[in-house]
Amino acid sequence: MSQFTDNQDCKYRVAFLLRDLGDGGAERSSLCLANAFARDGMTVTMFLMKKKGPMLAEVSPGIEIVDLKNSFFNLFRRLRSAPIDFLLPIYTSMSALLAKSIFRTPWHVVLSQRGMFTKERGPIQTRLRFVRCRHLYPFASALVCVSSGVEDEMRTLGLIDEKKIRLIYNPIVTDKLLTDMEEPTNHPWFDEGEPPVILGVGRLGDPKDFSTMIRAFALLARRRQELRLVILGEGKERAALEKLIREHKLEERVSLPGYVPNPYPYIKRAALLAVTSRYEGLSRVIAEALACGCTVASVDCKSSPREILEGGRYGYLARVRDAEDVARAMEEALEHPLPPEDLKKRGAFFSDRRAAEEYKKLFRELESDSAD
Numbered sequence: 001m002s003q004f005t006d007n008q009d010c011k012y013r014v015a016f017l018l019r020d021l022g023d024g025g026a027e028r029s030s031l032c033l034a035n036a037f038a039r040d041g042m043t044v045t046m047f048l049m050k051k052k053g054p055m056l057a058e059v060s061p062g063i064e065i066v067d068l069k070n071s072f073f074n075l076f077r078r079l080r081s082a083p084i085d086f087l088l089p090i091y092t093s094m095s096a097l098l099a100k101s102i103f104r105t106p107w108h109v110v111l112s113q114r115g116m117f118t119k120e121r122g123p124i125q126t127r128l129r130f131v132r133c134r135h136l137y138p139f140a141s142a143l144v145c146v147s148s149g150v151e152d153e154m155r156t157l158g159l160i161d162e163k164k165i166r167l168i169y170n171p172i173v174t175d176k177l178l179t180d181m182e183e184p185t186n187h188p189w190f191d192e193g194e195p196p197v198i199l200g201v202g203r204l205g206d207p208k209d210f211s212t213m214i215r216a217f218a219l220l221a222r223r224r225q226e227l228r229l230v231i232l233g234e235g236k237e238r239a240a241l242e243k244l245i246r247e248h249k250l251e252e253r254v255s256l257p258g259y260v261p262n263p264y265p266y267i268k269r270a271a272l273l274a275v276t277s278r279y280e281g282l283s284r285v286i287a288e289a290l291a292c293g294c295t296v297a298s299v300d301c302k303s304s305p306r307e308i309l310e311g312g313r314y315g316y317l318a319r320v321r322d323a324e325d326v327a328r329a330m331e332e333a334l335e336h337p338l339p340p341e342d343l344k345k346r347g348a349f350f351s352d353r354r355a356a357e358e359y360k361k362l363f364r365e366l367e368s369d370s371a372d
Helices: 025-039 054-058 072-080 093-103 123-139 148-157 175-180 210-223 238-247 264-269 284-291 323-335 340-350 352-371
Strands: 013-018 043-048 064-067 086-089 108-113 142-145 165-167 197-201 228-232 254-258 272-275 296-299 316-318
Touching: 013 025, 025 043, 025 054, 025 284, 025 352, 043 072, 072 093, 086 093, 093 108, 093 123, 108 352, 142 148, 142 352, 148 165, 175 264, 175 284, 197 210, 197 264, 210 228, 210 238, 210 323, 238 254, 264 284, 272 284, 272 323, 284 296, 284 340, 296 323, 316 323, 340 352
Parallel strands: 013 043, 013 086, 043 064, 086 108, 108 142, 142 165, 197 228, 197 272, 228 254, 272 296, 296 316
Antiparallel strands: none
């Protein structure tokens, strides 16, 4: 491996390994980090099992994209001789570690734990995953956790040497986000002079628990006739959520417009952002809302809302899966919105620049350990 000094970060050769560049939070965070590395002068490669996804157009021109054509032979062949110093697999950890264990390559594998390990899958799948990780995680040089809650769980599980575990928050707030939030919305409820809108954002799936959000809104709507609810996102729970909306006779006050590529103008113009997830790794949308100056009402789920909102200093917290308490938090947020400038300052903590610097610090430490 190349030898570096503290002021030679631009010489690092970093590769990301992803399934594709879909619209998920992990993919978006990886892209933010890759673009930040490239902006700082690093040599960046993105190995994609399939070269597809809506975020391909957002990859910096200086980043090489390698299409592995969904072939593990191509993956192993490229990794065996890859001119890289650090490999960051995203949802591809087992493949990266297997290649490392077979070829004994000189580069470092830096893993990323983005969610709660024990909640991401069912009990049988979690157990099988635990066994695989127990055998392969020792080949990793570091495991980056995206929140303190995730970090605490990983230290408890004992899958990897505690000295290898690091906390680095996801890169979320970028210059592009701050520009994108000034764009117009494509929904009449967000026009100037319209009644206040409560906003939810995320995939319409069970972990986000939008059913609790709708039930909470139904309770609040009885007292606040002017309110409306918009949930941006698409997913398998759409039919069930639409049925719930009909049951509460909220068809004229709740809108599910589907996936929106740029949610930030909606967040900026919303009266508040609501989050009702059963669990999170690091709630990206909460940090995005803060960056947009939008007050947040979130459930206090594991592992990050309380952490991001600093115990309620930068938002309102409620009990998980408790519609009445969520309605209470929503109402408090509506009646007492927090100063947008304070929220923006907190949101800036989760910037891509900060994350890039933290990763570079980790790279320097790993390089130093290798030299020793």
